[in-house]
Amino acid sequence: MRHTQLFTKTRKDAPKDEVSKNAQLLIRAGYIHKEMAGVYAYLPLGLRVMNNIQRVIREEMNAIGGQELAMTTLQNPAPWQKTGRWSDEAIDVWFKAALKDGGELGLAPTHEEPITALMQEYVSSYKDMPKYVYQFQTKFRNELRAKSGIMRTREFIMKDLYSFSRDEAQFREFYEKCAAAYMRVFTRVGIADKTFRTFASGGSFSKFSDEFQTVCEAGEDTIYIHRQKGIAVNKEVYVDEVLAELGMQKSELEEAKSIEVGNIFPLGTRFSDALGLTYKDETGAEVAPVMGSYGIGPARLMGTIVELLSDAKGIIWPKEVAPFAVHLVSITGGNDEIVAEADRIYEMLKDHGIEVLYDDRDARAGEKFADSDLIGIPTRLVISEKTMSQGGIEVVTRANGTTTFVSDSSLVEHLQN
Ligand code: ATP
Numbered sequence: 001m002r003h004t005q006l007f008t009k010t011r012k013d014a015p016k017d018e019v020s021k022n023a024q025l026l027i028r029a030g031y032i033h034k035e036m037a038g039v040y041a042y043l044p045l046g047l048r049v050m051n052n053i054q055r056v057i058r059e060e061m062n063a064i065g066g067q068e069l070a071m072t073t074l075q076n077p078a079p080w081q082k083t084g085r086w087s088d089e090a091i092d093v094w095f096k097a098a099l100k101d102g103g104e105l106g107l108a109p110t111h112e113e114p115i116t117a118l119m120q121e122y123v124s125s126y127k128d129m130p131k132y133v134y135q136f137q138t139k140f141r142n143e144l145r146a147k148s149g150i151m152r153t154r155e156f157i158m159k160d161l162y163s164f165s166r167d168e169a170q171f172r173e174f175y176e177k178c179a180a181a182y183m184r185v186f187t188r189v190g191i192a193d194k195t196f197r198t199f200a201s202g203g204s205f206s207k208f209s210d211e212f213q214t215v216c217e218a219g220e221d222t223i224y225i226h227r228q229k230g231i232a233v234n235k236e237v238y239v240d241e242v243l244a245e246l247g248m249q250k251s252e253l254e255e256a257k258s259i260e261v262g263n264i265f266p267l268g269t270r271f272s273d274a275l276g277l278t279y280k281d282e283t284g285a286e287v288a289p290v291m292g293s294y295g296i297g298p299a300r301l302m303g304t305i306v307e308l309l310s311d312a313k314g315i316i317w318p319k320e321v322a323p324f325a326v327h328l329v330s331i332t333g334g335n336d337e338i339v340a341e342a343d344r345i346y347e348m349l350k351d352h353g354i355e356v357l358y359d360d361r362d363a364r365a366g367e368k369f370a371d372s373d374l375i376g377i378p379t380r381l382v383i384s385e386k387t388m389s390q391g392g393i394e395v396v397t398r399a400n401g402t403t404t405f406v407s408d409s410s411l412v413e414h415l416q417n
């Protein structure tokens with residue numbers, strides 16, 4: 001893509017009311033637009049990052065047998081009334097809307113109820129089990145505090161997967177598979193070294209749930225890390241009894257602020273029981289499937305990446321999520337030969353399937369480099385009078401500022417390695 005075609009522009013300052021680093025940088029670089037507190041639009045660059053994060057998650061969910069579907073945002077109150085979760089006391093973040101005829105509907109804050117009701121139509125025998133279904137879908141939550149930029153918003157996309165298993169053993173097997181898949185996601189998006197599987201409270205369904213918490217000063221949660229075991233305990237279950245059960249001692253744990261980037265949750269038969277979902281086992285008895293739910297917030301992940309992988313100049317995207325693989329920057333000084341050479345390199349990279357943002361603007365070098373640092377594409381290619389006279393291109397790595405010089409003819413190979 002040519003920069004001159006991009007309708008967004010970088011800006012020096014973020015909105016004054018924006019306190020979080022992730023939103024400040026993402027707004028300044030033109031990734032997102034703030035509609036109002038806790039509500040953000042994704043602009044072309046931001047949408048590319050969002051799609052990349054979702055692609056990584058989708059690949060990992062498909063690899064463990066997930067089937068993608070898309071449920072609805074508008075919610076029929078009926079199944080929620082059956083589970084007792086239609087009330088604002090049960091779910092304190094509901095957005096509800098009145099229908100013209102006097103009825104009411106809800107904007108989905110999560111999807112356990114509709115997926116369980118839906119599966120009733122397709123699950124009847126033990127042969128139908130297990131089933132793993134997931135979606136990337138908009139959730140609405142009337143969050144009280146919306147101050148963490150895109151990490152806690154009132155409208156956001158969630159990847160939510162629901163598992164339906166014959167019994168506890170079959171459920172546990174998938175639960176562990178999904179936990180491993182989550183760690184692969186966090187590795188691929190560059191935050192695994194700071195992300196810990198964390199014991200958290202399990203609500204009414206089971207003793208524990210597992211959160212994936214990323215250590216970060218901007219986090220709203222507090223965890224206690226056991227470095228040796230590579231796991232952590234959420235403050236909400238940090239009591240002697242739980243620690244003893246986990247074989248940990250307070251003296252071995254290290255307190256840290258963290259961001260909950262994902263969460264996996266045993267649901268037992270709470271939803272299948274309430275909504276009458278059963279299957280016939282080998283003996284012909286009607287049995288309630290054991291369920292689990294598995295969430296990741298792609299936007300919260302994007303915000304976390306920016307919080308961790310950025311410096312005073314801007315963002316430093318990891319390769320898998322970067323909006324483009326390379327940022328081609330031409331310093332032409334009005335010289336048509338340099339323009340022609342940069343155009344040629346741009347076409348050549350595109351022909352080789354390399355995703356490139358081409359800063360073809362007629363602007364000063366300082367401005368172009370500052371924007372390039374802010375936008376944070378991992379590799380920058382610079383074409384100028386100096387590089388042309390040497391018959392090549394300067395390759396700058398955003399993460400550490402290292403520079404190498406590569407000849408035209410070996411550029412594609414260099415980038416593909
Ligand atoms: P939190 O305790 O932070 O409010 P939660 O326990 O309500 O999160 P879930 O309902 O399990 O979270 O949602 C699954 C995932 O969706 C979370 O781990 C997080 O990544 C993401 N998520 C939750 N709430 C929001 C939000 N308001 N904005 C953006 N992402 C969110």
Ligand code: MG
Pocket residue numbers: none
């Ligand atoms: Mg919440």
